[in-house]
Amino acid sequence: MSLPASTSSRDFIFAACALLIAMVGTTLPTPLYALYQQRLGFDASWLTIIFSIYAAGVIAALLAVGSWSDQLGRKPLLLAGLAMGAISAVIFLFSDSIGGLLIGRLFSGFSAGIMTGTATVAVIELAPKTWKNATLVATAANMFGLGIGPLLAGFTSQFLPDALHLVFYVHLVMLVLATVGIALIRETVQRPHTLKLGIQKPSVPASVRSVFISASIAGLAGFSVAGLFTSMVPSVMIHIMHEQGGLLIGAVIGLFFVASIIGQALLQVLPKDRHMTLGCVGLIVGMICLGLSIATSQLGLLIAAGLVAGVGQGMILRAGMGAVTASSPTDQKAGVTSAFFVVLYVSISVPVVAVGFSVRVFGLEHVGEFFASLVAVVALLAMISMKRVQSKQAALSAPGS
Template structure:
């Protein structure tokens, strides 16, 4: 195992994911300058999701075919282009293009980056590889949210400095991957077509439960992302951009904590207990929105992140880490397609329902939906474990 390659790959993954969430805390500023509504923010989230889905569907198995490093470099190129678009004087058109490019960057990176990190570790340390992959993924999402808000608050150019900083990081990561990144695995030709991301039959049950459980956590994060900025400003009169970024930062930061906690929970109980935690967190989110109150919102963010981290750990351990190298990129991409669909659905839905219902009531609706989903997945996983005598099937 090359430690330099691990560092270069992990840093590239981290930087790409930072770029996807830098704009989140800045949406209230764009709303003031360009007259955005909650529906406009929803559109921006939707086009980002389309970029992610398109990249995963078209290129989800590309790293299995041509090697990991080329795909990771391509992801960073799209991250650079996205940052440049955000540095152009803002308009709805430039923001849409920037978000699409950011989505393509994330779609290329999530599947290939996870597979690349797992590849770089020997088989007896594969569990650590899964923890590292989720940590840099969620860590990037967390840093982007918080960093964007902090830089916006302390700089005189809040819509320039965060993206300029990300551009510098992306260029450094791009150089690092070119110099130090490794590309283990097969190399061959690539046929451009919508690819069927096949999940091997032996892990299909674990894949469905793991991806849905982790997706429920990301769906809860999607609700928080959709409501936090406007909720804090309009309902609590808290206009600090760093605070809005910090609340969402907590979700993704505690995903990493959940990864570590998962190592101490028996496998049979890990996912059911995490799903129960998501139900409780959804209750705190509902309490915060109904209040309106800040403290339950923070508790909800911590609970969602921790529970999601546990589910991610179990999900990757029973899917991506269990398949041969030649199938790892495709399985990883399929896993993240489910997660990103579930991340996007409530965030887009909250924006659409905010008009007729109001933002808080729309958030309450989707908090309830996510709680029901998490409860169903937790029961299904526990039932499967009991039927298998405590061993997952």
């Protein structure tokens, strides 16, 4: 029995909005860190630890419960992810210490880890049959949420009272609305008679492995750029370019994620066999712009870096996610998607940790230029690797092979 089109569309929209709202919370603190540093008196190395604890929370949630929604259902896990986001917001509201920031970011990581894999699959499953771009909506909701977070926090901190708290009240209201929406959607998973829940070992079915590996190589480059850009830009703008406005800092960071959505949308009109190559080229050019912006203290080049690298990252994310979900068995989609996000979040965290501890020794300018160059090289290697994989796949599918 098919559902009315209005019900199908409603559930699809509610799930996508819930993913977007959850991801808003994960980047809210980014433009506020300078204010936290002034109030609490911690140095830049603590920012690395704060970001690392967030990434650790994401990975822990992906490994612990990433595949649970294949058995328990999508809705219970989505509600749990929204609850983790609410706990994080409450901690930020009532804690005024470095320990509170760490715990708040840990719960934010739990929220992101639960929501990314589960909500991505839920959005795709709930899409009306006539909708051909469900993967784009899922990945765009993720990226758009990440982009709105710093922009919203930058605006409230610069122009509205209670700079460190108001935005978290706003996010709590958004989370309540998202919870109501998820409570109303239909469940897409039939729960088995016997549940087999446990910590997920990062494993991928053999039938998906070649696609998963090739997508992960490109994802490594794309999310390394995301980690490098989001962690370094506030410090670069404040200490090298002497830009102090929270809204401007949030807007520059948000631009990267908005550009990611543009990159995902561009895949609609580009040849499929060029998606990964063009994405990697975007990353390389973006990192060149980032290195030059640091060397010359030019804000325009930094904005160009965010725009071009964001487009490249978006191409890679959507192409990789679409290939992985399409090739995954129905009863393992959430598990495989979560394993893919484990790779992505390891990729996003390693550059941040390396940058944070290197800056104290070599200085922000030299470290920024070096890591921008390094990520450009990784993107180049990813492009070469993807070309080889595509050539092998073409040879295997050729007649008479």
